[in-house]
Amino acid sequence: MLEIKDLTHTYADGHVAVRDVNLTVANGELVSIVGPSGCGKSTLLRCIAGLIRPAEGQVILDGRPADGVPEGLAVVFQDYSRSLLPWLSVRDNVALPLKRRGMSKAQRREAATEALESVGLAAAGGKYPWQLSGGMQQRVSIARALAYRPSLLLMDEPFGSVDAQTREDLEDLTLQVRGGNDMTILLVTHDIDESVYVGDRVVVLGASPGHVRADLPVDLPGPRDQISTRELPEFVRLRAEVGRLVRGVTETTATAAK
Amino acid sequence: MTSMTSTTAPPAVPARGRRRGGIRLAGRLTQRWLPFVLLVGVWEAVTRATASPFFPPPSEIVAATGDLWLSGPAHRLFLTDLAMDNLLPSLGRMLLALAGSAVVGIGVGIALGRSERVFAYLNPILQFSRAVPPPTLVPVFIVLFELGTQMQVASIIFSAIWPILLNTADGARSVTPLQMDTAEVFRLSAVDRIRYIIIPSALPKIFAGLRLALSLSLILMVFSELLPGTSNGIGFQLTDAQSRSDMPAMWSVIVLLGVLGYLLNTILLAVEHRVLDRRRPARTNGKVGA
Ligand SMILES: Nc1ncnc2c1ncn2[C@@H]1O[C@H](COP(=O)(O)OP(=O)(O)O)[C@@H](O)[C@H]1O
Ligand SMILES: [Mg+2]
Numbered sequence: 001m002l003e004i005k006d007l008t009h010t011y012a013d014g015h016v017a018v019r020d021v022n023l024t025v026a027n028g029e030l031v032s033i034v035g036p037s038g039c040g041k042s043t044l045l046r047c048i049a050g051l052i053r054p055a056e057g058q059v060i061l062d063g064r065p066a067d068g069v070p071e072g073l074a075v076v077f078q079d080y081s082r083s084l085l086p087w088l089s090v091r092d093n094v095a096l097p098l099k100r101r102g103m104s105k106a107q108r109r110e111a112a113t114e115a116l117e118s119v120g121l122a123a124a125g126g127k128y129p130w131q132l133s134g135g136m137q138q139r140v141s142i143a144r145a146l147a148y149r150p151s152l153l154l155m156d157e158p159f160g161s162v163d164a165q166t167r168e169d170l171e172d173l174t175l176q177v178r179g180g181n182d183m184t185i186l187l188v189t190h191d192i193d194e195s196v197y198v199g200d201r202v203v204v205l206g207a208s209p210g211h212v213r214a215d216l217p218v219d220l221p222g223p224r225d226q227i228s229t230r231e232l233p234e235f236v237r238l239r240a241e242v243g244r245l246v247r248g249v250t251e252t253t254a255t256a257a258k
Numbered sequence: 259m260t261s262m263t264s265t266t267a268p269p270a271v272p273a274r275g276r277r278r279g280g281i282r283l284a285g286r287l288t289q290r291w292l293p294f295v296l297l298v299g300v301w302e303a304v305t306r307a308t309a310s311p312f313f314p315p316p317s318e319i320v321a322a323t324g325d326l327w328l329s330g331p332a333h334r335l336f337l338t339d340l341a342m343d344n345l346l347p348s349l350g351r352m353l354l355a356l357a358g359s360a361v362v363g364i365g366v367g368i369a370l371g372r373s374e375r376v377f378a379y380l381n382p383i384l385q386f387s388r389a390v391p392p393p394t395l396v397p398v399f400i401v402l403f404e405l406g407t408q409m410q411v412a413s414i415i416f417s418a419i420w421p422i423l424l425n426t427a428d429g430a431r432s433v434t435p436l437q438m439d440t441a442e443v444f445r446l447s448a449v450d451r452i453r454y455i456i457i458p459s460a461l462p463k464i465f466a467g468l469r470l471a472l473s474l475s476l477i478l479m480v481f482s483e484l485l486p487g488t489s490n491g492i493g494f495q496l497t498d499a500q501s502r503s504d505m506p507a508m509w510s511v512i513v514l515l516g517v518l519g520y521l522l523n524t525i526l527l528a529v530e531h532r533v534l535d536r537r538r539p540a541r542t543n544g545k546v547g548a
Contacts, residue, residue: 073443075440077439082434
């Protein structure tokens, strides 16, 4: 279980990015996080990842306060392209983290090839990241995270650069991987439909400074289906509610700014 | 038959294009070497006209160079005994010192670039040491070390190490932070971080440092061999020829050093291109000048 308690983070310039965030995520749960841009979504993920030490509050993993990077963590960074190593082939980029998983060279290679296949990049393994389009690079960084078989997966706007069809495929891949591996996933997105479609819960963040504005359970039957799930009255109701909440946040900030 | 004529006709154009390309290449080569050839021509004419004993004509220098250094047996790459006994020890010392400078320079440079604490401790010492002109330390090394190889290698290292060390530190400092975050998240070992992230990031800078170190070590190689206590080496041959007032031999050493420097630099550049060519976007920095 992942518990975030009274988390507040202030950057060096005095800017308060998130304030008093409380959130509990059960093992194997997939939580979508939505919110206006700049509301502290990436900051929140970086605190959970142990990449920044929060000014106040705690991240607790399975009852123990996390100190540094938790075991079994994978992250798909928002700035995916700069997280890849340009001097390693795509396959080596995916395989490199597996060194710490006690796998042999052949096993790492096989796992990397498999993960690349699952994101539709079977043919790109021998290329270098800079030879691929932005959307393909984004899929490489997803493949790297999936090949690692994390127990906690943090994804920061992971499908932002891919086309609509690929995006749907990747949403379904995420659901499928989660189901098969008992993975806890936090997925940041700015796509309201997506947050409802993939999430067991949708957490809506408000801005200035970032805080939890709403935490909505998603009561949709699984397995989810791109066409029929999106037709369900509950889906339509939820996306409207999330949409209103996200918009409401921007309206309040707009009036507050005046 | 008709089909044959029709298939043989078209290549006429590419062939002409190729020939024109060949002419253009020849033209470019002429352009590049023309000033050099002209210079040598003028030099030859002037030295022949003045017949000064101090400035032998280039033809004589080339003949002396061939005679002294490059008229040995084919299986030794035409190196004479003189070349085997002097050129090889010089080169050996220089390459040994360069390798030592690279190992220590890259190692300390990475520590310096990645750790603020190491930087804080070492920076004043480095700035001081670097400011000392290396040749002034050669007499000190003569006292400190055994005369000959030890002293010479130490002298070369002390001058060649700085550009490698400081460039490596600079390169190691400029690693993309998100790449280090990625290493952190996936818990890469320290060795893997250095091998897969820090060194590749710093590589263009490391090569820039190596190129500077190469020319410095050539200078210090000759300089350290000019001093007493030397029994062989290119620099030793220079002082030896001087004591015999053998002008063509002296000039041949200078020509030899020029050729050597040019060759070594060309080899280093070729290695650099081979290593860095696989990674187009990362190689724009540190790639200027040679
Ligand atoms: N390193 C930093 N230093 C100072 N302010 C930052 C830094 N990183 C982000 N911020 C600020 O913190 C706020 C939240 O940023 P971020 O977490 O990236 O938001 P989001 O991911 O929701 O778009 C923004 O106002 C941003 O400008
Ligand atoms: Mg963000």
